[in-house]
Amino acid sequence: MTGFVAKKLVLSLLSVLGGVTLVFLLIHLIPGDPVENILGEQALLADKERLRHALRLDQPLHVQYGRFLGDIAGGTLGFSFVRRDSSVASLVAARFPRTLELATLAMLVAVALAVPLGVAAARRKGTAVDAGTMAFAMAGISLPSFVLGPLLLLFFCRVLAWFPPPAADAGFRSAVLPAVTLGVSMAALLSRMTRAAMVEALSEDYVTTARAKGVPERLVVWRHAWRNALIPVVTIVGLQFGALLSGAIITERVFAWPGIGTLLIESIEKRDFPVVQGCMLVIAASYVAVNLATDVIYAVIDPRVRRRDEG
Amino acid sequence: MKGRRLNLRVGAGITAAVVFVAIAAPMIAPGEGRGGVRLESQLQSPGAGRILGCDENGADLLGRIVLGARVAVLVGVLTVMVSLALGTAIGAMSGYLGGPVDELFMRVVDVLMSFPGVLLAIGIIAVTQSPSYASVVCALSATGWVGYARMARAQAQVLRGREFVLAAEAMGASPMRIVAAHLVPNMLAPLIVQATFGMAGAILAEASLSFLGLGPQDSSSWGALLDQGAQYLAIRWHMAVFPGIALFVTVLGLNLFGDGLRDMLDPKTLR
Numbered sequence: 001m002t003g004f005v006a007k008k009l010v011l012s013l014l015s016v017l018g019g020v021t022l023v024f025l026l027i028h029l030i031p032g033d034p035v036e037n038i039l040g041e042q043a044l045l046a047d048k049e050r051l052r053h054a055l056r057l058d059q060p061l062h063v064q065y066g067r068f069l070g071d072i073a074g075g076t077l078g079f080s081f082v083r084r085d086s087s088v089a090s091l092v093a094a095r096f097p098r099t100l101e102l103a104t105l106a107m108l109v110a111v112a113l114a115v116p117l118g119v120a121a122a123r124r125k126g127t128a129v130d131a132g133t134m135a136f137a138m139a140g141i142s143l144p145s146f147v148l149g150p151l152l153l154l155f156f157c158r159v160l161a162w163f164p165p166p167a168a169d170a171g172f173r174s175a176v177l178p179a180v181t182l183g184v185s186m187a188a189l190l191s192r193m194t195r196a197a198m199v200e201a202l203s204e205d206y207v208t209t210a211r212a213k214g215v216p217e218r219l220v221v222w223r224h225a226w227r228n229a230l231i232p233v234v235t236i237v238g239l240q241f242g243a244l245l246s247g248a249i250i251t252e253r254v255f256a257w258p259g260i261g262t263l264l265i266e267s268i269e270k271r272d273f274p275v276v277q278g279c280m281l282v283i284a285a286s287y288v289a290v291n292l293a294t295d296v297i298y299a300v301i302d303p304r305v306r307r308r309d310e311g
Numbered sequence: 312m313k314g315r316r317l318n319l320r321v322g323a324g325i326t327a328a329v330v331f332v333a334i335a336a337p338m339i340a341p342g343e344g345r346g347g348v349r350l351e352s353q354l355q356s357p358g359a360g361r362i363l364g365c366d367e368n369g370a371d372l373l374g375r376i377v378l379g380a381r382v383a384v385l386v387g388v389l390t391v392m393v394s395l396a397l398g399t400a401i402g403a404m405s406g407y408l409g410g411p412v413d414e415l416f417m418r419v420v421d422v423l424m425s426f427p428g429v430l431l432a433i434g435i436i437a438v439t440q441s442p443s444y445a446s447v448v449c450a451l452s453a454t455g456w457v458g459y460a461r462m463a464r465a466q467a468q469v470l471r472g473r474e475f476v477l478a479a480e481a482m483g484a485s486p487m488r489i490v491a492a493h494l495v496p497n498m499l500a501p502l503i504v505q506a507t508f509g510m511a512g513a514i515l516a517e518a519s520l521s522f523l524g525l526g527p528q529d530s531s532s533w534g535a536l537l538d539q540g541a542q543y544l545a546i547r548w549h550m551a552v553f554p555g556i557a558l559f560v561t562v563l564g565l566n567l568f569g570d571g572l573r574d575m576l577d578p579k580t581l582r
Contacts, residue, residue: 147555150552249523
């Protein structure tokens with residue numbers, strides 16, 4: 001088990017390091033001068049040179065890369081081009097918890113929607129309930145958050161006025177619509193997976209045995225079948241939670257939610273590359289971390305995975 | 312069984328209709344086209360003559376949505392073509408050769424997979440001066456090829472032990488020739504299904520980038536129209552609704568088409 005976790009951990013760290021390097025190279029090798037972007041093309045040459053020096057952009061690439069890694073190791077992630085006295089880490093730390101909050105709520109919405117739907121569809125396979133659930137899943141997968149979000153705002157916020165408009169800080173009520181928007185597409189995927197896992201579990205011999213013994217149907221479904229269907233479902237929830245962190249970028253924009261996605265887009269507009277770099281790094285690292293955690297949990301639940309990967 | 316075939320038909324119908332609209336867009340788009348601001352029709356609500364209303368510049372919204380189909384189909388088709396070609400070549404080669412080449416491939420995939428969703432595309436677009444169609448296609452293909460490559464790799468690993476491959480090897484065919492002439496033709500069916508879903512994904516991704524203001528500049532992309540619509544949401548509903556319907560129907564059509572195609576090509580999934 002330790003060997004399994006260690007191997008996964010090393011591979012995850014390597015891929016994050018590779019990702020970090022890729023982001024660094026992207027920003028430094030693609031043509032375009034950040035100094036000109038900040039000061040404008042008309043700026044004086046001397047001013048440009050001064051800023052270039054202050055931002056360390058006049059140093060050779062490998063020196064900049066070394067400093068970049070140093071900034072990561074030092075925990076500051078560098079300093080913003082625009083707000084020069086703020087470290088990227090402090091900017092990200094101010095926003096990241098909000099994204100985490102949104103993603104967690106969205107996941108709760110998704111599980112609350114998908115598990116009952118998927119189980120109901122599997123129990124009544126081939127009926128209207130099943131067809132309806134699968135139609136919901138198909139529609140949900142095809143409905144991006146920047147289409148659904150405005151529709152929900154229009155209906156629940158403008159017409160019915162149940163929820164506050166975007167950017168109004170009304171505590172939990174502000175979070176409902178963004179969480180639903182982000183959660184629906186995951187619910188769509190998850191209900192399909194839940195249905196498939198339950199269909200399989202319900203066709204197992206132990207379910208037939210339990211029914212033959214006269215176990216009440218409710219217990220057959222939830223105690224016998226569902227517990228076994230849970231393993232693939234938990235895995236998908238884990239993997240999708242990581243994806244929610246990036247999906248949040250768009251949902252945050254729709255609802256003016258002050259998370260890391262909004263920070264990323266603001267920084268792109270301002271050409272504040274260290275912050276762009278930092279946001280991408282943090283999102284990618286948390287995505288990899290969540291996936292790693294899912295892998296480990298999966299291996300704990302199901303020893304077969306562990307053995308296959310060690311071999 | 313019947314329902315499955317229905318998926319395929321409805322999906323194919325929607326997809327064909329969208330492609331037709333995209334090709335014929337300049338001929339059939341109503342309105343005076345873009346360019347300039349028409350104050351008299353700015354933000355006009357749907358009504359006679361302008362069935363879907365007008366946008367912030369007073370251009371006919373239906374006309375812009377029709378032109379938007381062009382952006383979606385163009386970016387979708389190009390992205391899938393680039394990703395499919397690149398992914399199949401790299402994946403099949405890596406799966407066939409194995410060893411250090413394959414090891415390197417897996418590490419590259421790990422790195423690219425550490426960026427969820429459109430994050431890497433956002434990063435690539437972020438550093439380009441003003442995004443063009445080409446940069447959007449490049450950004451989406453930069454991650455898009457990975458899915459095809461993984462699939463092609465898995466297929467190649469299965470196929471490389473088969474007799475016809477061994478026979479070709481015995482006759483002295485080069486790895487390049489084996490991959491191109493013997494492996495790839497035998498893995499096309501699942502790759503084509505994947506490409507259908509990939510096209511839906513590429514269209515969604517392009518619209519996402521445009522919604523974030525990172526799409527091709529000055530385009531009628533549905534994402535850009537939705538971004539505009541979201542800004543006027545408090546006073547006008549039509550601009551946030553109609554481009555969304557267009558995008559939803561297009562993506563739904565492709566997903567249904569892909570689902571139906573998969574079931575047709577692989578009868579096992581029918582039950």
